[in-house]
Amino acid sequence: MISGAEIMVKCLEQENVEILFGYPGAAICPFYDALMDSPIKHILVRQEQNSVHAASGYARSVSKPGVCVATSGPGATNLITGIATAYMDSIPIIAITGQVRSDLIGRDVFQEADITGACEPFVKHSYLVKNTEDLPRVFKEAFYIATTGRPGPVLIDVPVDIQTNKIDKFVYPKKADIPGYKPSVQGHIKQIEKSVALIQSASRPVICAGGGVLTSGSKLKLVEFATKTGIPVVSTMMGIGVMPTENPLYLGMLGSHGKGVANRAIHEADVIMLCGARVGDRAVASPDQLSAHSKIIHIDIDPAEIGKNVEVTVPIVGDMKNVINKINDTIGDYHVPHMWADTTERWKKELFRTAPRFEGCVEPRSFIAKLSEMLPNKSILVADVGQNQIWCANNFRIKEGRFLTTGGMGTMGYSVPAAVGAKFARPDREVVVVCGDGSFQMGMNELGTIAQNHLNVKIIIMRNDRLGMVRELQKNLYHQRYTATFLDEEAPDFMKIAEAYNIDSAYATSNEEAEKYAKQMIESDKSFVLVCRVSPDTPSI
Amino acid sequence: MKHTIYILVENHAGVLSKITGLFSRRAFNIESLAVGVTTDVNVSRITVVADGDEYVAEQIKKQLNKLIPVLEVKILKENSYISRELALIKVKSNTGNRIEIMKIAELMDAKVIDVSVNTITLQIADTVDNLETLTNLLKPYGIKEMVRTGTVAIEKGSNFAK
Structure with missing residues (x-):
């Protein structure tokens, strides 16, 4: 016989989880007890919200999902800001919460909160586990959903009796089969061909790289593409790091708080390649202006982002890595006209200025x-x-x-x-x-x-x-x-x-x-x- | 502009709240919503009539598709589908006008499903337009109560949901 709590730990081991960030409480105690017998390391944070941020910092640094744990009620509600943060930034997180006994749900007992309900707008998906038998499937699905497609947080809420109940044996599913979840990653070849033709016709193209480039691990491929074609690159805040700052092709972050040269380039471009960037309001305050004067290729894993904030000429739904590879393969020997390359390079130099200093202060x-x-x-x-x-x-x-x-x-x-x-x-x-x-x-x-x-x-x-x-x-x-x-x-x-x-x-x-x-x-x-x-x-x- | 949309979802607890929550937080206006199980007991079908321009309709579809329990979303094209709504209407009535109201019911293809000394209750299952015609005709008598199911829709011809 094996308890739900032991199953939860085994699921995490099966997913190669090495570390959890969390904060215990009564409703998650069976899990913590089972965790003692596992090599998985637990890091006690000082407030639950920070367990999600820590998991986020972890996930972003190793390209693995981050896992955080909290108890029911206030433990769970403290996670919300962290979960919402991970959702907006598309970070793969598994958040595990304890919940009051399943027969008491809905009676407003001590430390009860409807956390799956409360997190609904901020999670990629959530589960309130009703049977101990469901745990392996739920964990398998949760990790699959959090890490594939556009990554995001998945919440698993486990009532304390589901953790203590025992079942005969633990079998971890080999794969998740979710009928309503089939992210398209390849990128439609016809669309890719269209985008290549558009780039080849461009005289002032610009790449706008967002967080999706880093998440998909296509940073080097994008740099290769930019270097080969000489297309200048601007990034969103989430995209900082797609290229070394010193790379002559990199013009900096765009947006209301960004570099003038980046904004200037994007506003004078005739073709803009949006790569894993969602054209948030802080990056582009008036997207209508962009689409009015330039043709836009938008590559994103999330179809809902395409056409949401900006009108697009060529939409491509797919994983950046696959798409940029195919574009690289078919672009041929296109190179940006030298006029444009020289112009952006000149702008980059012009806009370097020294900041005023204040006495007794660090600038x-x-x-x-x-x-x-x-x-x-x-x-x-x-x-x-x-x-x-x-x-x-x-x-x-x-x-x-x-x-x-x-x-x-x-x-x-x-x-x-x-x-x-x-x-x-x-x-x-x-x-x-x-x-x-x-x-x-x-x-x-x-x-x-x-x-x-x-x-x-x-x-x-x-x-x-x-x-x-x-x-x-x-x-x-x-x-x-x-x-x-x-x-x-x-x-x-x-x-x-x-x-x-x-x-x-x-x-x-x-x-x-x-x-x-x-x-x-x-x-x-x-x-x-x-x-x-x-x-x-x-x-x- | 009104859009009629059907959504096939996994038949789990909480799925409906995911759908309605999405409509409210993305500020999409729902005019009507109807839910019921399909021939597959694991799948429910939701019919939503929503108001908004093409952009809104496209966003509704894409955002709904992101929800894990959503299996299929289809915005039905104008004139490509048949839609019906059922309403139960309780009207003030007395011996003096009962026959008159029954005549209206007959004319509008509605059924009398309950009669009391001072009320008569009709059932109509028809297009939203005809429902409105009927209610307009009944208004002068005094509608005491009305309950509507929301629109359900099915495509014409051999097109069908997967």
Whole structure:
């Protein structure tokens, strides 16, 4: 005989899960008990929301699904923001929640919450398991759904009696057979031919690469295609890292907070290739303008994204990897007209400008640019949300590493827990957090997880004692009527907080100091908190 | 513009709420919705009449297709299908006008399914247009209560759902 809880653990083992991020409670105790007999590692986070962010950081760093666990009721509802974040950013997550006894569901008992109902808008799919026998099929399907097609979070809610009930034996299904779920990955060959013809006729083509390029693992193929054809590349925020920043073809991030050159290129293009990008409002504020002056090829695994935000000339539904391979094979010796290549290259040079400095402050944009030179090539930079995110997106010069941030949901407090997940995924790589003092205070409870596990995570806090991005909005759009954006002068003392967790720290008030401490920080094999004093008047762009 | 859409779904608990939830969170307006099992007990068929332009209809279809329990979605083309709706209508009536109302019922192909001293209840299964004609004809007598099933639709000719 085998219990439901033991089956759950065995399912995770069958899926080669090595690590879980979670927080226990009464309704998930049978599972935790069974987990003790498994080699799967469990990392105790300090709040359930962070278990999803950690799983997200993990998933994005190793191209495997991240798994997080919480108990029923408040444990489960705390997951929601994390799940919604993963959904918007298309990250494969398996979220497991305990639930009250199945015969008590609907009676509002202690720690009961309808979590499958509450998460409905933010999950790719969810299960409320009603029979212990269903567990292997549910887990098989959940992993299949989360990791294929457009990835996303899948929630499995397991009542406590389903965990304790025993059945005869455990058989894990070889494959998931879901009649209503057949993602098309190949890309229609006729559409691909049309897109190739369109590119060949283009005089000012631009590639716009989104997060889908990274998710599908087609980054190198895309670079190969761009290099061969000389087509310049802009990226969305989620697409940062598709190409090294220094590549002459890469023009930077587009959008309201992006690089002028990227926006200029996309607005002057005659053919735009949207690759795994959904043309979100922050990337393209008025998509109608794009389709008015240019022809658009849209490649995406999710058919619902095509035509949602922008009118498309050639839609291609498929996995980026397959599609770009086929385009590469058939494009022949097309090369961008030299006029266009020279123009974009010239723009890129023109738009380099130096940022103003404030006395007694670190200039964050030039510091981040400098930091990227100092870090090893494959470092993972995790940016939070706010001005710090924009500073990083536009100034971090990525090489072979990753840039992790939440571009879709923009969830403050993402960076520290996501870095925890990234570090567990890639202990060999330098993992650096850049956050503001607002966002840090939303995720700093995870210093506990970092300290307890002796993780080597570097945290840079851009401190302006303000909620900088909202303040900037109030400055520019609300007649400088600043409200609720002041976080208190120099309080709390982040160095003391770091010290409480036995983590080294430093405080920098100039770029020279910041660079000096950054060097120390990078040389150290322990965690480090570097607080940078920045001016509230430093703009985002 | 109104669109008649049929959706074949796995016959599980909670599927209907996934469908209606999607309509509300994507701000698609539902005019009517009808659900019932098909010849396959594992499959239910939902017929939705929704309001919106071509873009909205296309989005409805694509977003519905993303739901895992959804097996098939089809937006029925105008004039390619037959649709019917059933309504039960309870009308104020007395010995003086009972025959008159029964005449209207006969004219509109409706059935009298219940009679009391001061009411008469009719059943009509017809197109939405004819349902409206009937209710207009009955209004002067005083409609006490009306219940409608929502539209169901089937394609003309040899086309059929998988």
